Amino acid sequence: MAVSTSTESLSLGTISSMDSNSSSDGSSGVGGSSSLMSEGTSMWDELLEMDESSAYGEVAEDPEQEVVKAHGQKDSIMFLVDCSPVMFVENASGEVPFDNAIKCAIATLTDKIISNENDLVGVCLYGTRNKHEDGSFEGVYLLQGLEPPDAQKILQLEALLSTRDFESSFGGSFEGEFPFAEALWAMSSIFTGHAVAKAGTKRVFLFTNEDNPNAEQEGMRERSITRGRDLAQVHISIELFCMNKPGDHQFDPSLFYEQIIAVDEDEDSGERLVLGVAAKFEELQARVRRKEFKKRALGRIPLRIGTELEVGLRIYNLQQRASKGSYVLLDNQHNQPVRSSTRWLCERTGTVLAPSQIARTYPLGGVDLEFTTEEMASIKAIDQPGLQLMGFKPRAALKPYHNVRHASFVYPDDTTVLGSSQAFGALLEKMLELDQIGVGRLTPRRNQAPRMVALLPQRETADDDGTQLFPPGWHVIYLPFADDIRTLELPPSVPFDAEDVKTAKAMIKKLRIRFDSSRFEDPALQRHYANLQALALDRDDVEEVPDHTLPDLDGMAKYAELMQAFNRRVFGSDEPPQSAAATVGSKRRTPGASSTLATGAASKRTKVDAGDIDWEKMSAAQVQKQTIPVLKEFLRSRKIRFDSGARKAALVELALQTLNL
Numbered sequence: 001m002a003v004s005t006s007t008e009s010l011s012l013g014t015i016s017s018m019d020s021n022s023s024s025d026g027s028s029g030v031g032g033s034s035s036l037m038s039e040g041t042s043m044w045d046e047l048l049e050m051d052e053s054s055a056y057g058e059v060a061e062d063p064e065q066e067v068v069k070a071h072g073q074k075d076s077i078m079f080l081v082d083c084s085p086v087m088f089v090e091n092a093s094g095e096v097p098f099d100n101a102i103k104c105a106i107a108t109l110t111d112k113i114i115s116n117e118n119d120l121v122g123v124c125l126y127g128t129r130n131k132h133e134d135g136s137f138e139g140v141y142l143l144q145g146l147e148p149p150d151a152q153k154i155l156q157l158e159a160l161l162s163t164r165d166f167e168s169s170f171g172g173s174f175e176g177e178f179p180f181a182e183a184l185w186a187m188s189s190i191f192t193g194h195a196v197a198k199a200g201t202k203r204v205f206l207f208t209n210e211d212n213p214n215a216e217q218e219g220m221r222e223r224s225i226t227r228g229r230d231l232a233q234v235h236i237s238i239e240l241f242c243m244n245k246p247g248d249h250q251f252d253p254s255l256f257y258e259q260i261i262a263v264d265e266d267e268d269s270g271e272r273l274v275l276g277v278a279a280k281f282e283e284l285q286a287r288v289r290r291k292e293f294k295k296r297a298l299g300r301i302p303l304r305i306g307t308e309l310e311v312g313l314r315i316y317n318l319q320q321r322a323s324k325g326s327y328v329l330l331d332n333q334h335n336q337p338v339r340s341s342t343r344w345l346c347e348r349t350g351t352v353l354a355p356s357q358i359a360r361t362y363p364l365g366g367v368d369l370e371f372t373t374e375e376m377a378s379i380k381a382i383d384q385p386g387l388q389l390m391g392f393k394p395r396a397a398l399k400p401y402h403n404v405r406h407a408s409f410v411y412p413d414d415t416t417v418l419g420s421s422q423a424f425g426a427l428l429e430k431m432l433e434l435d436q437i438g439v440g441r442l443t444p445r446r447n448q449a450p451r452m453v454a455l456l457p458q459r460e461t462a463d464d465d466g467t468q469l470f471p472p473g474w475h476v477i478y479l480p481f482a483d484d485i486r487t488l489e490l491p492p493s494v495p496f497d498a499e500d501v502k503t504a505k506a507m508i509k510k511l512r513i514r515f516d517s518s519r520f521e522d523p524a525l526q527r528h529y530a531n532l533q534a535l536a537l538d539r540d541d542v543e544e545v546p547d548h549t550l551p552d553l554d555g556m557a558k559y560a561e562l563m564q565a566f567n568r569r570v571f572g573s574d575e576p577p578q579s580a581a582a583t584v585g586s587k588r589r590t591p592g593a594s595s596t597l598a599t600g601a602a603s604k605r606t607k608v609d610a611g612d613i614d615w616e617k618m619s620a621a622q623v624q625k626q627t628i629p630v631l632k633e634f635l636r637s638r639k640i641r642f643d644s645g646a647r648k649a650a651l652v653e654l655a656l657q658t659l660n661l
Contacts, residue, residue: 074118074119074120074200075116075119075120075200075201075203076119076120076121076122076146076191076200076201076202076203077108077119077120077121077122077203077204077205078121078122078123078124078146078187078190078191078203078204078205079101079104079105079108079121079122079123079124079205079207080124080126080183080187080204080205080206080207081098081101081102081105081123081124081125081126081207081208082098082101082126082127082206082207082208082209082210083098083125083126083127083128083166083170083173083174084127084173084174084178084208084210085173086209086210086245086246087101087208087209088166088173089245089246090246091243091244091245091246092244092246093281095281097207097209097243098166099161100207100243100281100284101207101241101284102123102157102160102161103161103281103285104205104207104241104281104284104285104288105121105123105157106154106157106158107285107288107289108121108288109121109149109153109154109157110149110154110533111289112149113149113150113151113532113536114325114529114532115325117148117149118148119148119149120146120147120148121144121146121147121148121149121153122142122143122144122145122146122147122190123143123144123153123157124140124141124142124143124144124183124186124187124190125140125141125143125170126139126140126141126178126180126182126183126186127139127173127174127178127183128140128141128170128173128174129170129173129174129175130169130170136186136189137182137183137185137186137189138179138182139174139178139179139182139183140182140183140186141170142186142190143156144156144157145190146190146191146193150536151536151537151538154537155537177214177216177217177220178213179214179217179220179223179224180213180214180220180224181220181223181224181226181227184224184227184228184230184231184260185227187204187231187236188227188230188231188234188236191234191236192234201235201237202234202235202236202237203236203237203238203239203291204231204236204237204238204239205239205241205288205291206238206239206240206241207241207243208240208242208243209242209243209244209245209251210245211242211251211252211253211255211256211257212252212255212256213256215255215256221256224256224260225259225260227260228259228260228261229260231260237261238260238261239291240253240257240261241284241287241288242257243284297314297315297316297413298315298316298317298408299314299315299444299445300312300313300314300315300413300416301313301315301385301386301387301410301442301444302385302386302387302416302417303386303387303389303410303424304386304387304388304389305389305427306389309423310386310417311412311417311420311423311424312412312413312414312415312416312417312420313387313410313411313412313413313420313424314410314411314412314413315408315409315410315444315476316408316409316410316411317406317408317409318406318407318408318409319406319407320406321406322522322525323525324525324528344358359371360372360373360376377446377447380446380447381446381447382443382448382449382450383441383443383450384443384446385443385444385445385446386442386443387410387440387441387442387443387453387476388440388441388442389438389439389440389455390438390439390440390441390452391438391439392431392436392437392438392439393436393437393438393439393454394435394436394437395435395436395437395456397437398437398454398456398477401480401485402454402477402479402480403477404478404479404480404484405478407456407475407476407477407478408475408476409471409473409474409475409476410455410473410474410476411471411472411473412424412425412473425472428457428472428473428474431455431457432457432459436457437454437455437456437457438454438455438457438474439452439453439454439455440452440453440455441453442476442478451478451479452479453476453477453478453479454476454477454479455474455475455476455477456474456475456477457473457474458470458471458472458473458474458475459472460472494570496570499569500569500570503562503565503566503569504566506562506565507559507562507563507565507566510559510562511556511559519548520548520549521548523545523546523547523548523549526545527545530542530543530544530545613626613630613634615634615655615659616659618659619661620656620661623652623655623656623659623661624652626652626655628648628651631648631651631652631654631655632651634655634658635651635654635655635658638658640654640658642654
């Protein structure tokens with residue numbers, strides 16, 4: 001099971017450059033600072049106040065631990081799967097499109113359980129002969145409602161794939177031509193329900209290989225287009241995952257779906273809809289994973305150029321370190337999550353204090369000076385939030401060692417300042433043309449200290465199909481402080497000659513790989529997810545997780561002669577000396593540490609043999625003194641099933657039952 005744990009590449013729109021006829025004073029629509037200030041309050045104050053729940057910059061002590069949550073809102077996804085007869089016919093790859101759609105739903109449910117368990121996911125089938133119990137929409141069957149994902153939903157979909165009882169469960173495909181407007185109307189009804197109305201983002205994942213539904217029924221098509229536009233008005237977006245029909249027919253979204261799919265403002269490129277057709281399940285799943293997690297801005301900040309010009313920006317996080325989810329406290333009686341609350345009590349009377357009764361004071365000269373909440377906030381505020389452009393440097397001035405944490409990414413925002421895309425696009429193009437980087441002072445939040453940052457421009461790139469690979473914008477690289485860079489005292493290097501360098505180059509050239517971090521998953525994290533999945537689905541066997549971080553010994557064996565030649569040149573033999581191999585990767589190891597560590601590792605790898613113990617002569621007290629590995633080995637030898645994570649008390653109880661003690 002490969003669980004998606006890192007953010008995909010950001011897909012944003014194309015930035016148009018400033019019109020050459022625009023005046024130099026910003027009259028093209030870019031708001032100056034004077035136009036944003038009225039009665040001492042800035043538009044940015046309202047925007048930043050609105051984004052207070054955003055997690056960007058909240059962890060002031062350790063910015064590496066920042067967690068991205070989009071304003072604490074839930075994401076809701078409804079899988080809308082076409083059930084027409086052609087969806088059950090194998091394609092050129094020997095795969096059934098309907099099965100691929102259900103597999104994608106299973107993968108999304110699995111990902112959501114681990115990463116966002118509070119999100120809502122549902123599955124709806126359209127074009128079926130049977131309809132749902134309420135009978136509201138003809139030919140529409142709600143298989144799973146919009147609810148938080150759980151193991152039972154996954155098991156239900158897996159059973160649907162394994163039994164293939166579509167005919168008996170749903171009556172087969174719809175007789176006649178299914179009115180596609182009914183499916184969209186059903187989506188509107190589901191998303192406007194009480195439980196879903198407060199969801200942050202509402203999306204429909206549409207799976208079909210029919211590119212022109214109701215082609216001969218003009219009235220049906222008009223109703224479908226109207227329903228699609230109605231969904232867009234209530235902020236319900238449709239994501240189309242299209243597949244080709246059997247044969248040479250190519251899916252053409254321009255025939256119908258371009259008229260009902262609204263493009264997100266963050267992804268609008270101003271061009272026609274570009275959709276890649278998935279031929280295989282891997283391609284379809286990759287496209288679903290890219291859309292599975294909604295791309296949200298961490299916040300909105302102003303870019304200040306000089307003292308008069310301000311440009312609206314949105315700041316994104318392109319990469320995030322994957323980590324295990326935090327534990328949840330449960331009630332020991334009902335196994336339900338508990339919620340903690342804090343109450344402040346008066347030290348003298350023990351009564352509960354209201355917020356208005358709590359004051360912040362500081363002792364000075366024997367007097368407690370009281371501060372209001374507003375005064376405390378103003379004391380913590382160092383600078384106004386925003387990005388102040390300080391100047392420019394040649395691109396060569398930015399060194400690799402200047403990266404001390406993962407970078408952010410900024411993109412213009414026309415919703416806050418009209419004309420931001422034009423101004424930002426003109427500046428971006430000029431920086432790329434002159435091969436320059438920007439230097440700025442970034443203050444993400446009011447209560448955070450400013451950071452000096454480098455602004456690395458990036459040009460938009462796309463593949464042959466027109467799909468955006470890299471968006472245009474700035475990479476915000478957080479520059480280190482002076483004391484972060486220091487000179488290391490390295491041991492003296494071993495003398496070498498030109499032949500040594502030639503031998504090393506020949507070996508390194510053959511052993512070099514094309515590294516891409518997205519191809520290497522954390523094996524410990526994946527094993528953790530596999531264990532969770534097996535536990536949630538009540539499965540005895542845990543899915544084997546391959547460790548792609550291990551070296552390819554079979555591939556390296558083809559170049560054994562080059563490695564032996566390097567060893568002969570450097571160490572004088574085909575194998576490196578034992579002392580050199582033992583110190584690789586160690587820090588300040590003492591001379592006798594290698595043998596000690598080797599002995600300790602060997603002792604840890606010693607297999608516990610419970611067969612040497614005469615269990616029949618042991619008393620209950622002696623059984624309780626045995627270690628967990630010994631107890632597990634004894635139970636395995638007697639073929640007694642037990643939970644691999646069981647505590648010692650449970651293992652002792654099983655052992656006592658086996659021995660009739």
